[in-house]
Amino acid sequence: MPIVVRELVKKDLSSAVGIIARGMRDNPLHIVALGSDAEVRGRRLIRMFTVALPGILSKGVVLGAFQDDTLVGIAGMVPPGRCQPSMKEKLSLLPRIVPAIGGGAFARVGRWMGTWAQHDLEEPHWHLGPVAVDAHLQGRGIGSLLMAEYCARLDRARATGYLETDKPSNVTFYEKFGFETTGTAPVLNTPNWFMRRAAR
Secondary structure, eight states: OOEEEEEOOGGGHHHHHHHHHHHSTTOHHHHHHHOSOHHHHHHHHHHHHHHHHHHHHHHSEEEEEEETTEEEEEEEEEOTTOSSOOHHHHHHHHHHHHHHHOHHHHHHHHHHHHHHHHHSOSSOOEEEEEEEEOGGGTTSSHHHHHHHHHHHHHHHHTOOEEEEESOHHHHHHHHTTTOEEEEEEEETTEEEEEEEEOOO
């Protein structure tokens, strides 16, 4: 079936959270931050993004890839000046995130987010993430369709793109769309790459 990419709306978010939990469950940072037990980690991802994903949608856009009306992949994109949470946003998330994932995981995620914030581009940019394709459908070009739409929107706006990744295979994938590595750093002792796509 053909894949159609469109913007998600609020009613799509539950399906989107499930795709993130399944598609990104075994990412290196998620293992370190949320625990080595795959089932526990998956539940924590669901609870974490049930809180976080509506915030991304409220500030930016969440693209969805649909196959016959079934959501199979997602990509969040937050506009310039909105990607780093304000103090008010942090305080509003705190009482929901801590019980959702537990105090230890929350502390690790906090250190992770803090390191990412230190590397965030100073220039205006559209921040990409999360990007996820349902686990059983990866490698079929769905992520490429989402990236093509993201990049087309960047180009129409003549805007810079930016992302972080913890997987070497993703670095190669994003390079195909014009991203270049601007830096690397360990995050929770896990290699991370910071990548920029110049405005066109």
